[in-house]
Amino acid sequence: MMKILVLANFGMGLYNFRKELLEKLIEQNxxxxxxxxxxxxxVPKLERMGCNFINTPISRRGTNPITDFKLLLNYKKVIRSIKPDLVLTYTIKPNIYGGLACRLANVSYLVNITGLGTAVENGGILQxxxxxxxxxxxxxxxxxFFQNESNMNFLTKKKVIKGKYKVLPGSGVNLSHYALFDYPSDNTTINFLFISRVMKEKGIDQYLDAAGYIKKRYPNTAFHIIGFCEDVYEEKLFELQEKGIIIYHGKQSDIRTFHKISHCTIHPTYYPEGMSNVLLESAACGRPIITTDRSGCKEIVYDGINGFIIKEKDTQGLIDKIGYFLTLTNEQKVKMGLAGRRKVEKSFDRQIVVDAYIEEINNG
Structure with missing residues (x-):
């Protein structure tokens, strides 16, 4: 039996995307x-699974060096107290400050690069x-562990990685939880989904502009938005909802009910993704996808087969693809959805990720 410490930045991500690994570790005593x-x-859900919780505040997007130094000290304190045999880290700050704390304590650790973040993406001194x-x-x-080859190539080219590394299929997707749903046979309303934190880098402006254009020409469409809304967009969303252009559902705990009625997921992101869980889950449910040519998105889509790829920040390109999608027959849409399901079954099963971790852990 080992003591394994997991450093993460929020409970939702750990529960939704790492639960199967945690369950396996607990099962192995x-x-x-x-x-x-x-x-x-x-956190209560994770505790009921059998995890021991340590409250560790993190400023997920802040760049205050004093706050980050406090996080490093907190990690050092936690490691000194628990004396783990192995530490698993996820996301930027746990990777960096958890990694530093592990080095200082001479503790073995596995790192998961879930995306490089805007600090690296934007270049300059912060990069x-x-x-x-x-x-x-x-x-x-x-x-x-990397979630896409682009991130791996970038950090290895910059000579950031010195030791062992490998690419995983993102966080993978639980194919039982995200089951293949029957495609909607009722075309009275064609439902599009935007599932994400409502923020600029996730392509919300492109989605809203496209929704406004398409609704005028195809009144039988509905543009849904599911996710936590940043304050800057709140007023705009309610205004567009009043006009009947979008339907805003806020943050939801179970997205599968929306996939059941959905005809297509639209993810026009230009955020530095690791591997888009939104797209993996949509494909697993048998839904066609429209997304950008970003790393972490394009790997999930065979353009024209299980979805469509557009350029980043390309509102007209998005409008064109939505318009083309609306010309497809229901049979063609079903075929696209099934192709997506086959792709994730073959390449993105979460068990692949769990097995990779267990292999590394068992290697000593």
Missing amino acids: HEVFISLPNDEEY KVTLLLYKTALKKAKCV
């Missing part, structure tokens, strides 16, 4: 500790600082 910020919804921190933090990692 490992003692699992989770260090992340407290929340009322997901240089972040890459230096990554290089220092990941130097002694037992293995660095």
Whole structure:
């Protein structure tokens, strides 16, 4: 039996995308500790699974060096207290400051690069600082897992990674939980889904503009938005909902009810994705996809087979693809959805990710 400490930045991601791995570790009689910020919804679920919770506040998007230094000290304190045999880290700050704490404590650790983040994406001095921190933090990692080849190629080219690394199929998707749903046979209303945090980099502006254009020409369409809304967009969403252009559902705990009525998922992101869980789940449910040519999105789509790929920030391209999608027969749409399901069954089963972790853990 090992003591395994997991460092993450929020409960929802850990529960929704790593639950199967945690269950496997607990099943193998490992003692699992989770260090992340407290929340009322997901931390209790993780505790009921058998995880030992340690409340660790994290400023997920802040760049205050004092706050980040406090996080490093917190991680050092947690590691000193628990004395784990192995640490698993996810997302940027746990990867960097957790990795540094593990190095200082001479503790074995596995890192998962879930995306490089805007600091690296945007270049400049912040990129240089972040890459230096990554290089220092990941130097002694037992293995660095990447979620797409683009991230791997970038960090290896920058000589950030010195040791062992491999690419995983993102976080994978639970094919039982996200089952293949019958495609809607009722075409009275064609339902499109935007599932994401409502923020600029997720392509919400392109989605809203396309919705406004398409609704005028195809009144039998409905453009749904599911996800937490950043304050800057709140007024706009309610205004467009009043006009009947979109339907805003807010944050939802179970997205499958929306996939059941959906005809297509639209994900016009230009955010630095690791691998889009939204697209993996949509494809698993048998829904066609329209997304951008970003790494972490394009890997899930065979253009024209199970969905369509557009350029980033290309509102007209999005409008054109939605318009083309609306000309397809129901049989053609069903065929696209089934092709997506086959693709995730073959290449993105979450069990692939769980097996990769267990292999590394068992390797000592």
